[in-house]
Amino acid sequence: MSTIRIKNGRVMNPATGMDENTDVWIRDGRILGFGKDPVNLRNQDGESLNGGTEPEDLRPDQVINASGCIVAPGLVDVHVHFRDPGQTHKEDLVTGSRAAAAGGFTTVVCMANTNPIVDNTEVLDDIIRRTADLPIHVKQASAVSLGFKGQELVDGQAMIAHGACGFTDDGIPLTNAGFIRKAMEMAAAFDVPISLHEEDPTLNEVNGVNKGAVSDQMGIGGAPAISEDVMVARDVMLALETGAKVDIQHISSGRSVDLVRMGKKMGAKVYAEATPHHFSLTEESVLDHGTLAKMNPPLRTDWDRSKIIHGLQDGTIDMIATDHAPHAVEEKGQEFTKAPSGIIGLETSLALGVTNLVRRGYLSMMDLLAKMTINPARLYKFDCGDISPGKAADLVVFDPDAAYTVEEFASKAENSPFLGALLYGKVKCTICQGEVVYRD
Numbered sequence: 001m002s003t004i005r006i007k008n009g010r011v012m013n014p015a016t017g018m019d020e021n022t023d024v025w026i027r028d029g030r031i032l033g034f035g036k037d038p039v040n041l042r043n044q045d046g047e048s049l050n051g052g053t054e055p056e057d058l059r060p061d062q063v064i065n066a067s068g069c070i071v072a073p074g075l076v077d078v079h080v081h082f083r084d085p086g087q088t089h090k091e092d093l094v095t096g097s098r099a100a101a102a103g104g105f106t107t108v109v110c111m112a113n114t115n116p117i118v119d120n121t122e123v124l125d126d127i128i129r130r131t132a133d134l135p136i137h138v139k140q141a142s143a144v145s146l147g148f149k150g151q152e153l154v155d156g157q158a159m160i161a162h163g164a165c166g167f168t169d170d171g172i173p174l175t176n177a178g179f180i181r182k183a184m185e186m187a188a189a190f191d192v193p194i195s196l197h198e199e200d201p202t203l204n205e206v207n208g209v210n211k212g213a214v215s216d217q218m219g220i221g222g223a224p225a226i227s228e229d230v231m232v233a234r235d236v237m238l239a240l241e242t243g244a245k246v247d248i249q250h251i252s253s254g255r256s257v258d259l260v261r262m263g264k265k266m267g268a269k270v271y272a273e274a275t276p277h278h279f280s281l282t283e284e285s286v287l288d289h290g291t292l293a294k295m296n297p298p299l300r301t302d303w304d305r306s307k308i309i310h311g312l313q314d315g316t317i318d319m320i321a322t323d324h325a326p327h328a329v330e331e332k333g334q335e336f337t338k339a340p341s342g343i344i345g346l347e348t349s350l351a352l353g354v355t356n357l358v359r360r361g362y363l364s365m366m367d368l369l370a371k372m373t374i375n376p377a378r379l380y381k382f383d384c385g386d387i388s389p390g391k392a393a394d395l396v397v398f399d400p401d402a403a404y405t406v407e408e409f410a411s412k413a414e415n416s417p418f419l420g421a422l423l424y425g426k427v428k429c430t431i432c433q434g435e436v437v438y439r440d
């Protein structure tokens with residue numbers, strides 16, 4: 001029996017709408033209840049949980065002072081790359097989990113573009129076996145196609161039976177409409193999401209920078225928004241036809257946001273993720289940060305960025321997901337066209353949301369947290385993202401007003417354009433299954 005009391009915080013639980021200054025009580029890895037008085041703990045509806053009698057063992061073993069802080073469900077990120085197996089010089093399951101915990105995340109979904117690719121149960125079993133001892137919940141997605149070739153489906157039945165939580169070839173776009181329809185039918189049959197990286201390679205000249213003013217200035221071509229838009233348009237229609245839960249990953253183009261909005265209106269089960277960098281930065285950042293602002297799909301114009309923010313506001317974009325993509329210093333140190341795409345994101349995601357969305361008045365804190373907790377949890381039917389009594393004690397305690405300069409990372413990598421940035425919103429403590437897994 002172990003009991004934790006998180007004292008004096010502002011408890012926000014988007015799953016129930018709870019927003020109250022109170023204490024959270026945790027026992028044996030679960031949320032016990034809320035209240036200042038241990039003899040009268042309540043659930044979120046104010047109903048008494050222990051009928052006025054203090055259980056003898058309720059003296060807390062640990063008290064966490066959350067004065068001035070928000071206490072929320074542990075964050076959920078449905079899009080990370082932990083590079084394990086195969087590229088563990090960039091990141092591995094252990095360091096990736098530490099970075100997640102430091103960022104307030106207690107559940108993440110790893111993409112399948114490891115080496116070997118997660119397209120068979122042998123690779124999947126090995127990863128899932130190694131996630132058991134990690135400080136947070138690490139879920140694994142299955143590839144859609146064998147070898148990421150976009151031609152033959154994986155054995156979906158076996159992959160789901162062995163614990164895969166969804167399907168994705170993230171990193172390699174699926175260009176064949178007939179194949180993607182079959183893939184969506186497979187995902188629909190298992191009622192799991194299929195997550196799509198939307199860039200038609202035949203329309204891209206150079207990856208990682210928007211085709212426009214900045215790529216012209218650099219004289220290197222670029223990746224135009226239309227490359228995303230044509231794929232999103234196709235997949236919104238296929239989502240409508242197949243009934244699959246289709247997650248448009250790292251949406252970057254303003255017109256794609258409009259297409260997702262239209263798809264939702266038509267009744268497609270289409271969802272979208274925005275990354276912190278796509279709502280925070282524009283193509284101009286490539287001039288300042290070079291390869292540290294190179295990612296696929298690229299940062300686009302201020303018009304696209306404001307459309308993404310509008311999509312977050314009106315619910316078109318359901319989730320914030322980081323696309324945490326670690327690379328080694330030498331790799332990112334190459335010239336722009338040779339360096340790999342992607343940036344890390346787990347440790348700056350919450351602060352970028354607080355700084356660039358909440359403090360600027362675009363989103364309420366509750367809406368931001370919904371997009372980082374219960375919305376992704378519901379899409380995947382994960383039993384997390386909700387701190388109602390009886391639920392797993394996965395929580396983050398953060399100070400929304402604490403300013404800090406981004407200086408170091410728990411991740412093995414440090415490829416972030418936000419190094420040196422002044423951000424608001426500091427994670428003080430992350431708790432997973434009732435265990436403190438990060439403390440500032």
Ligand SMILES: [Zn+2]
Nearest residue numbers: 170171197296
């Ligand atoms: Zn991607």
Ligand SMILES: [Zn+2]
Nearest residue numbers: 111170171323
């Ligand atoms: Zn990705």
